[in-house]
Amino acid sequence: MSVNIRYRGSVYDCWDSETVLDSFLRHGVGFDYSCRKGVCLGCMMRTTAGAVPEAAQAGIDKDLSAHGYFLPCLCRPMMDLTLEPPEAAKVYGRAVVAAIKRLAPDVRRVTLKPSAPLYYHAGQFILLRRADGLCRAYALASIPALDDNLDIPVKQTPGGQLSGWIFERLAVGDAVDFHGPCGENFYEPGRADQPLLLIGSGTGLGPLAAIARDALNAGHRGAIHFYHGSCKPEGLYMVRALRALARRHPNFHFESCLSGGKKRRGCRSGRADLVALEDHPDLAGWRIFLSGHPAMVHTAKRAAYRAGAAVQDVHDDPFEMRENRHPRRAGEPQAADAW
Numbered sequence: 001m002s003v004n005i006r007y008r009g010s011v012y013d014c015w016d017s018e019t020v021l022d023s024f025l026r027h028g029v030g031f032d033y034s035c036r037k038g039v040c041l042g043c044m045m046r047t048t049a050g051a052v053p054e055a056a057q058a059g060i061d062k063d064l065s066a067h068g069y070f071l072p073c074l075c076r077p078m079m080d081l082t083l084e085p086p087e088a089a090k091v092y093g094r095a096v097v098a099a100i101k102r103l104a105p106d107v108r109r110v111t112l113k114p115s116a117p118l119y120y121h122a123g124q125f126i127l128l129r130r131a132d133g134l135c136r137a138y139a140l141a142s143i144p145a146l147d148d149n150l151d152i153p154v155k156q157t158p159g160g161q162l163s164g165w166i167f168e169r170l171a172v173g174d175a176v177d178f179h180g181p182c183g184e185n186f187y188e189p190g191r192a193d194q195p196l197l198l199i200g201s202g203t204g205l206g207p208l209a210a211i212a213r214d215a216l217n218a219g220h221r222g223a224i225h226f227y228h229g230s231c232k233p234e235g236l237y238m239v240r241a242l243r244a245l246a247r248r249h250p251n252f253h254f255e256s257c258l259s260g261g262k263k264r265r266g267c268r269s270g271r272a273d274l275v276a277l278e279d280h281p282d283l284a285g286w287r288i289f290l291s292g293h294p295a296m297v298h299t300a301k302r303a304a305y306r307a308g309a310a311v312q313d314v315h316d317d318p319f320e321m322r323e324n325r326h327p328r329r330a331g332e333p334q335a336a337d338a339w
Contacts, residue, residue, distance in 0.1 A: 204292025229272025
């Protein structure tokens with residue numbers, strides 16, 4: 001069984017076992033996508049004829065959903081559809097690059113000044129769009145209560161199209177389009193005495209540091225334990241700033257974790273998630289925030305549940321990327337070894 005997908009003057013069959021994105025890829029349709037899991041919102045499209053299942057609109061703004069916007073990676077159509085690309089004016093806002101700062105050899109902090117004030121929560125993400133339509137999601141490392149602009153940490157991914165462009169071409173003063181904010185990985189005031197556990201890897205550091213700052217600024221009184229990990233020493237950055245934050249706030253505790261190479265002074269040895277769970281084996285009553293490499297986030301999420309954390313108290317943002325899915329070469333460590 002199949003339905004027909006009409007797109008840009010052509011008709012493509014979509015089997016009942018396929019998503020719209022699967023069908024496009026099978027037919028070789030040129031189409032931008034990233035995570036394929038409905039996380040990044042990068043493949044958003046609009047239907048002008050035919051209804052899409054409710055599940056295909058998960059995470060999309062209600063106003064856009066009402067105008068037919070949906071995620072092809074989640075859409076298993078039950079009827080024929082006519083599709084078109086998103087209308088940029090409806091989906092994207094405009095921002096100017098205010099600053100670019102090197103945080104680590106392969107990490108830059110890009111500061112964006114939106115053309116209009118933006119309401120968001122620390123830890124959410126935005127979808128950054130290049131002029132040719134290429135999109136990728138980046139988590140916000142700024143917080144609205146303390147920062148005038150939007151900060152996004154960007155890691156240069158081998159073969160990454162947008163991250164490569166950001167590192168090599170993007171300059172202060174350039175205009176970019178963005179969609180958002182999106183995501184549920186953020187701090188909500190209330191339960192001020194509840195202990196918080198934050199675990200991140202790589203550039204998951206940025207949004208988690210923002211969540212910690214936001215909680216402290218809101219007057220959170222409970223203990224806040226933040227573990228950040230890398231497999232290489234150069235992947236541990238912002239350490240001085242976070243330790244200074246810990247000195248100013250006795251309830252905030254920060255640990256750098258190094259999972260590869262020799263031991264390093266001031267760093268815990270091992271993966272951040274394992275070190276954190278070893279320190280805190282009972283998470284009943286805690287609130288948990290996870291961000292970074294998908295394998296780490298999913299593993300830590302399961303471990304948090306086993307340690308007693310309630311489902312509603314575990315918030316996560318796995319950095320699902322198209323570039324994460326490159327084939328492993330002979331002799332290359334598996335992802336679990338490289339967190």
